[in-house]
Amino acid sequence: MMGRPETIFALATAPGRAGVAVIRISGPQAGAALTALCGRVPVPRQAARSRFSHPVDGRVLDDGLALWFPGPGSFTGEDVAEIQGHGGKAVIDSLLSALCLVPGVRPAEPGEFTRRAFENGKLDLTQAEGLADLINAETEAQHRQALRQMDGALARLFDGWRSDLIRHLAHLEAFIDFPDEPIPDHLDQAVRAGISTLAGAMTAYLADGHRGERIRDGLYIAVVGAPNAGKSSLVNALARREAAIVSATAGTTRDVIEVHLDLGGYPVVLADTAGLREAAEDIEAEGIRRALLRAENADLRLAVFDAACAPEWDAPTLALIDGRTEVIVNKVETVALPDDLRISGRVPHRISAAGGQGMADLLEALTARVRDALETQGAPALTRQRHRVALDECVDSLHRSLTAPDLELMAEDLRLAARALGRITGRVEVDDLLDVIFRDFCIGK
Ligand SMILES: Nc1nc2c(ncn2[C@@H]2O[C@H](COP(=O)(O)OP(=O)(O)OP(=O)(O)O)[C@@H](O)[C@H]2O)c(=O)[nH]1
Ligand SMILES: [Mg+2]
Incomplete structure (x- = not known):
């Protein structure tokens, strides 16, 4: 036989200083906990101004609002109480310590409120997962x-x-x-x-095409190209910050640097990688191995070429061009390129990562591509x-x-x-x- 569930409580708002902090209590002793702190249980689902006092010595801890949601019409399906106090560390600590003194009440484990909601048939598992995703959503x-x-x-x-x-x-x-x-x-x-x-x-x-999972984790885009082609410069320009080191020394980037971006409302992970070449030493060789691995597993690749190399395009980068690759020529302000330029039969995007030329068009094309890859129609993903x-x-x-x-x-x-x-x-x-x-x-x- 199942025992009576314990009553749990937790801070529902983020810890730290804030105007208001919400403490949630769920379980059979939720009403008793409210009475212990506020002296009474308010009318269901109506905020009641209340003074919160220490259940043993009666000292005043805070002044705020108390709410009462009797089960089963509550988030967890159990009796639920909410205390809205001031969001200061000492206030929150004193309220949480006071709740520990109420018999049959204990701090909640992570996810325990939602778990109770699931066990009481308030949510199915996918809805519980959706709730977790909603809290983590950034785009x-x-x-x-x-x-x-x-x-x-x-x-x-x-x-x-x-x-x-x-x-x-x-x-x-x-x-x-x-x-x-x-x-x-x-x-x-x-x-x-x-x-x-x-x-x-x-x-x-x-x-x-794993759209739903990509929307949760971000579409993975690997930036590849020869050393010094301007990959890190491009990543920084897209991220609008100096995420990766840029220098005139070929072989500057050695490890994979991942930057999280919001492209037109869609989440993207942009990976800057080591320049592809026959490496002289171990660290760079390992960086190149990682670059190729990311390029292989990426949802989309940006192949970056240096305009100054025209028309002798870098062979290892050419080898990576396929249907999920956008071809980019960087440093276009340094040389005159033919109007009908093609690389591997593709019309490249012409940019200057350093000067900003062509960046708006590239961004627009990338956003459209990401939208195509991630947009869902009809059935939920x-x-x-x-x-x-x-x-x-x-x-x-x-x-x-x-x-x-x-x-x-x-x-x-x-x-x-x-x-x-x-x-x-x-x-x-x-x-x-x-x-x-x-x-x-x-x-x-
Ligand atoms: N003229 C010009 N120079 C650029 C442009 N973009 C990058 N550079 C320069 O090219 C050099 C290499 O740039 P990076 O962004 O470090 O190149 P990378 O491809 O990341 O190089 P590795 O990390 O060594 O593989 C730097 O000196 C940059 O300032 C550009 O659009 N025009
Ligand atoms: Mg680099």
């Missing part, structure tokens, strides 16, 4: 995606698929339970067609590897079910598929399977 796209997930868009998509799956399973189960009645052909065909359609929809959904793994497993089980030698094995594969989907949102599946069986079929008619 507009991350903000939008997190809000959508927190609103349950992802959960609705997965739950929709899962209820389709459970319906197919329920049809099969009915025939397994009544083995004397052969499964009519049309029903068999309908179930198989339904499973194929589901597997197809999931496979198409999985082939999304998968945002975590965890979702992808479970969905892959679900598709595998669906395919297996279609070639299963008998109905029992087919049903078992469908059950595994439903369980994989249920893991994404954190649902349990047995009970609703029974519900569907009894709702859709009049057994014993």
